[in-house]
Amino acid sequence: MLSKRIIPCLDIKDGRVVKGVKFLGLRDAGDPVSVAKAYDAQGADELVFLDITASIENRKTLVALVEKIAQNIFMPFTVGGGISEIEDIRNILNAGAEKVSLNTQAVKFPELISSAAKRFGSQCIVVAIDAKKQGDFWEVFINGGRTPTGIDALIWAEKAARLGAGEILLTSMDYDGTKDGYDLKLTKAITAKVNIPVIASGGAGKLEDFYNVFTQAGADAALAASLFHYNKFSVKQVKEYLSQRGISVRL
Amino acid sequence: MKIAIIDYGMGNIHSVSKAIELCGAKPIVTNKKSQLNSCEKIVLPGVGAFDDAVTELEKLGLIFAIREQIKNKKPFLGICLGLQLLFETSQEAKNKEGLGLLKGQVSKFSVKSGQKVPHMGWNNLEDILANCPLLSGISVKEQVYFCHSYYPEPVEKDIIAATSDYGVKFACVLAKDNIYGVQFHPEKSQKVGLKIIKNFVELC
Numbered sequence: 001m002l003s004k005r006i007i008p009c010l011d012i013k014d015g016r017v018v019k020g021v022k023f024l025g026l027r028d029a030g031d032p033v034s035v036a037k038a039y040d041a042q043g044a045d046e047l048v049f050l051d052i053t054a055s056i057e058n059r060k061t062l063v064a065l066v067e068k069i070a071q072n073i074f075m076p077f078t079v080g081g082g083i084s085e086i087e088d089i090r091n092i093l094n095a096g097a098e099k100v101s102l103n104t105q106a107v108k109f110p111e112l113i114s115s116a117a118k119r120f121g122s123q124c125i126v127v128a129i130d131a132k133k134q135g136d137f138w139e140v141f142i143n144g145g146r147t148p149t150g151i152d153a154l155i156w157a158e159k160a161a162r163l164g165a166g167e168i169l170l171t172s173m174d175y176d177g178t179k180d181g182y183d184l185k186l187t188k189a190i191t192a193k194v195n196i197p198v199i200a201s202g203g204a205g206k207l208e209d210f211y212n213v214f215t216q217a218g219a220d221a222a223l224a225a226s227l228f229h230y231n232k233f234s235v236k237q238v239k240e241y242l243s244q245r246g247i248s249v250r251l
Numbered sequence: 252m253k254i255a256i257i258d259y260g261m262g263n264i265h266s267v268s269k270a271i272e273l274c275g276a277k278p279i280v281t282n283k284k285s286q287l288n289s290c291e292k293i294v295l296p297g298v299g300a301f302d303d304a305v306t307e308l309e310k311l312g313l314i315f316a317i318r319e320q321i322k323n324k325k326p327f328l329g330i331c332l333g334l335q336l337l338f339e340t341s342q343e344a345k346n347k348e349g350l351g352l353l354k355g356q357v358s359k360f361s362v363k364s365g366q367k368v369p370h371m372g373w374n375n376l377e378d379i380l381a382n383c384p385l386l387s388g389i390s391v392k393e394q395v396y397f398c399h400s401y402y403p404e405p406v407e408k409d410i411i412a413a414t415s416d417y418g419v420k421f422a423c424v425l426a427k428d429n430i431y432g433v434q435f436h437p438e439k440s441q442k443v444g445l446k447i448i449k450n451f452v453e454l455c
Contacts, residue, residue: 071269
């Protein structure tokens with residue numbers, strides 16, 4: 001049976017992990033490879049690296065970093081942030097990432113999704129959606145959550161899937177950073193709309209939050225950042241808890 | 252021992268290469284026929300579309316070379332798309348045929364089965380063939396990492412060395428003489444995956 005996935009997310013700037021990861025005993029908490037290894041040891045199912053510098057000068061640094069990570073950990077990982085061209089996608093996949101995550105550029109140029117999916121296969125194209133409740137719909141925001149688009153997240157998710165996205169990384173801007181739990185309504189609305197896997201993101205604060213997003217909102221994977229980075233819970237603890245409550249996870 | 256990893260511009264060779272090194276062999280990343288010849292084993296990784304992969308292999312003149320190496324009984328491991336390419340045809344490719352070394356076709360998961368497509372994440376190995384060297388020491392409780400929309404449907408059922416269940420039960424490890432193929436990514440499957448690569452290096 002396919003397991004539900006637990007995914008720590010790391011923000012990368014100029015090849016270093018930002019928002020310090022407070023693992024005990026980690027010699028260099030800014031080194032993406034060390035952090036990845038630590039999560040590997042905890043049994044994380046995947047990792048997501050988001051390059052928040054995402055400028056053209058930094059592309060080479062990022063590709064070199066992806067290569068280094070791929071040579072040091074033997075687990076799947078996704079790389080996102082500022083990816084705008086087929087060539088970027090090719091370089092990152094060839095460097096050893098399992099998947100790339102597209103956000104702003106996919107909204108601006110949806111044909112990027114279809115051409116990437118045709119070239120590399122849907123299974124490695126993740127579309128990241130940052131959504132915020134506005135009246136009676138969830139609006140898609142781009143540019144790291146700074147720019148509203150007027151686009152309905154449900155319609156966008158459906159379109160992205162139709163164009164060939166293989167997975168959706170859904171972040172609730174309303175819940176992100178609150179530790180109040182995932183946005184179950186938003187996540188449920190999206191998982192009901194598309195037939196591709198959905199990673200829920202934003203709001204994890206308690207063990208129960210993971211259970212709820214899987215059982216009540218149909219998520220296939222749950223992503224968290226600070227909860228893991230500050231060692232409130234380890235990935236292992238989360239998975240053991242879920243297993244005890246009857247959720248299929250990889251232990 | 253030198254193991255050739257065929258580099259045809261389709262996906263991750265770094266993890267495979269490093270994993271082989273960790274398992275005590277020398278990885279040779281190459282797209283040259285002569286090097287396939289001088290290595291003792293061959294790995295064909297692959298991420299991407301079936302027809303593009305065939306086109307790239309054709310451009311490099313490797314189709315015939317791979318067939319020849321396999322016919323000469325050199326141990327061969329196809330990973331994900333690298334496994335699918337061994338078949339005759341794929342539903343993913345309308346105008347390109349595969350290497351035709353295994354009889355059968357590559358099919359797409361049907362959304363009618365109630366499952367989401369792609370099949371993405373960690374799933375169990377089942378029906379493990381007891382004497383398959385590639386799976387030596389691997390038990391049915393183990394999970395491996397999948398990331399695919401298409402799966403192999405071999406005509407010869409006796410070459411299926413393990414299955415996995417995703418709405419349909421599908422072949423995820425194949426073994427026929429010196430030909431081995433895995434639909435999952437051993438290079439991304441942590442300890443279990445490394446064990447499988449070690450088995451290929453040492454036992455196949």
